[in-house]
Amino acid sequence: MLQNKIYLNFSIEIFKIFLVVLFGLSLIALTVRAVNFLDLIVDNGYSVSIYFQYSLLNLLGISVKFIPLSFLISLSIFVFKHLQDNEFVILWTSGVEKISLVKIFVFSSLIISSIYFLFSIFLTPLALNKSRTILNENNFNSFLPTVKTQKFSDSFKGFTFFVEKKINNQIENIFIHDAGNNLQNLSPDINETSHNTILAKNGVINLKKILLNNGQIISSKKNNESEIINFDQLIINLNTLNTMTIKKPKIQETSTSELMSCLMSSKDNTSFCNKSFKKEIISTLNRRIVIPFYIPIIALICAMSLIKSKRLYLNKYCNFLYCFIMLIFTELAIKYTGINNLVLYIFIILPIFLFFLLYIFLNYKFSRELKHE
Numbered sequence: 001m002l003q004n005k006i007y008l009n010f011s012i013e014i015f016k017i018f019l020v021v022l023f024g025l026s027l028i029a030l031t032v033r034a035v036n037f038l039d040l041i042v043d044n045g046y047s048v049s050i051y052f053q054y055s056l057l058n059l060l061g062i063s064v065k066f067i068p069l070s071f072l073i074s075l076s077i078f079v080f081k082h083l084q085d086n087e088f089v090i091l092w093t094s095g096v097e098k099i100s101l102v103k104i105f106v107f108s109s110l111i112i113s114s115i116y117f118l119f120s121i122f123l124t125p126l127a128l129n130k131s132r133t134i135l136n137e138n139n140f141n142s143f144l145p146t147v148k149t150q151k152f153s154d155s156f157k158g159f160t161f162f163v164e165k166k167i168n169n170q171i172e173n174i175f176i177h178d179a180g181n182n183l184q185n186l187s188p189d190i191n192e193t194s195h196n197t198i199l200a201k202n203g204v205i206n207l208k209k210i211l212l213n214n215g216q217i218i219s220s221k222k223n224n225e226s227e228i229i230n231f232d233q234l235i236i237n238l239n240t241l242n243t244m245t246i247k248k249p250k251i252q253e254t255s256t257s258e259l260m261s262c263l264m265s266s267k268d269n270t271s272f273c274n275k276s277f278k279k280e281i282i283s284t285l286n287r288r289i290v291i292p293f294y295i296p297i298i299a300l301i302c303a304m305s306l307i308k309s310k311r312l313y314l315n316k317y318c319n320f321l322y323c324f325i326m327l328i329f330t331e332l333a334i335k336y337t338g339i340n341n342l343v344l345y346i347f348i349i350l351p352i353f354l355f356f357l358l359y360i361f362l363n364y365k366f367s368r369e370l371k372h373e
Helices: 002-037 048-084 087-093 098-137 256-264 275-306 316-333 341-371
Strands: 153-156 159-167 170-178 195-206 209-220 226-237
Touching: 002 048, 002 098, 048 087, 048 098, 048 275, 048 316, 087 098, 098 256, 098 275, 098 341, 195 226, 256 275, 275 316, 275 341, 316 341
Parallel strands: none
Antiparallel strands: 153 159, 159 170, 170 195, 195 209, 209 226
């Protein structure tokens, strides 16, 4: 009964450290990514609320990648702390077998693996897809943040903008080139496609509208003819502009069921499901499904620190290094699983092989220690 309580306390302690480490690493990564996401406001004119929604939904995509590393750090901290305080020695002298503690590590790793499965297969693709949907359903909120002085801005499809000077929402010496037919209503013949160039002395930006003063519209037609219209005042509505943000969901934003359906499908002539894309699907599915099987290996390698030995290769710091090298290997190998069958088979079989090999090795070492006591 007392042993069960000790095991429960150990498990809770490991999970507490794991959650703290995972939250800390995710927060650091999110802070760095959030700086990059500021382009949504600065370059694409999205509102602050859209920016925060997009950033928070991407947190799930960031956090799941840190789960194996967080478990390694949390389990290493747990083992180092109790070895340093000699708390494990008290357990061994009271009759607790080392293999029982290994089973706690493995049990904890299986729960962490289940969490990884839940997020990587279901929640993360759903959240990332939702973040992409938010960008697709919401157009830019204001044109003003995208305007930069003395610099050409091409944040919108087929629309280039340049101003020499900007004070608050007032702009001077404006150049606008519309190659995407966004301002078709400004052409003399609205039924004919043309490129419009607008020059203006000054103007005022109000959300999605621009009031221009003292300028001209130059419309270039397909037959190389040009028409020039002078104006004293012109209001341009920019509602039709589309940002350069990617509208189509990326592979990490696609649901696991869709990826599986594409992989199992014999048809590969569609724009979404083709032969080259299937190679990327294999790597993505391996990240979502196979990587969690490497987490119990971390538990067993960390458990090697419990072995009573003076050999350097069984040192607790070396064991941490082994785990870290294994995580690097998984990140490097996973990229080649879609293009090399040998790497794919090794990547899938290796965690199963290592699990039984390490468990047998630990059981053997602990049995020998009991015989020599």
